[in-house]
Ligand SMILES: Nc1ncnc2c1ncn2[C@@H]1O[C@H](COP(=O)(O)OP(=O)(O)OP(=O)(O)O)[C@@H](O)[C@H]1O
Ligand SMILES: Cc1ncsc1CCO
């Protein structure tokens with residue numbers, strides 16, 4: 286039986302956020318058609334730089350220049366798949382980290398096979414909801430399209446196994462996020478159920494994970510910090526608005542204005 290990991294301390298997440306704002310990493314996003322502009326705005330609000338360069342030849346050139354690459358298979362097509370493989374190869378050759386968001390893996394055969402092929406190419410991190418992480422690691426899952434039908438804690442053993450098999454840091458998100466390198470794990474508090482009623486919060490988080498994966502230091506801590514920054518901004522935004530329609534502007538403002546002390550959570554204060 287797995288014990289629940291402890292929550293990432295706010296000070297640790299704050300250190301990574303400070304580094305991110307200083308480094309302003311350039312993130313090459315090969316992501317789905319639904320979330321392009323939201324993803325770019327989330328990275329910009331945090332102080333990173335997005336670029337969506339999608340043609341296979343240009344994607345290979347650009348991934349070697351960018352600081353990190355995001356591969357999100359949400360609206361996968363054969364040309365997209367070609368660009369993803371080319372970008373991963375060129376980026377990896379240049380020593381750049383890449384991150385996989387296995388959207389809807391498990392429910393659809395081609396993308397499941399494609400993502401299983403991708404994870405042999407040494408991703409720095411994998412970020413998915415519980416159903417996607419369970420399915421990617423070969424456990425049967427109950428996802429419904431792009432949405433999770435599983436609890437994130439129930440997917441932690443699969444996430445740990447996936448991390449050990451691939452060498453990636455694996456983040457499985459939900460009510461609580463869990464981030465693991467296969468040996469050590471953090472829990473990440475915060476967020477709000479309304480975040481699942483706005484498209485692309487997970488996809489944008491994966492882009493933020495790519496930005497944080499470009500930082501020096503402990504990758505487990507940096508990826509958990511990415512999750513904490515997003516859950517913190519999401520929770521604050523959801524508390525301030527009436528519904529999903531006004532979520533995006535409030536969320537972007539919270540990312541932009543985020544104070545390092547906002548990141549304190551369960552790890553710092555039991556009554557949080
Ligand atoms: N029930 C919940 N309570 C609090 N926060 C949540 C809840 N569900 C998801 N979140 C938060 O929402 C964000 C997105 O996580 P989620 O697991 O929904 O990703 P996803 O299913 O891949 O999303 P999408 O595919 O729509 O981009 C994370 O920051 C996560 O912590
Ligand atoms: C709704 C949707 N369909 C394909 S990708 C995507 C974005 C959320 O994952």
Ligand SMILES: [Mg+2]
Pocket residue numbers: 388389413414431487488
């Ligand atoms: Mg998703």
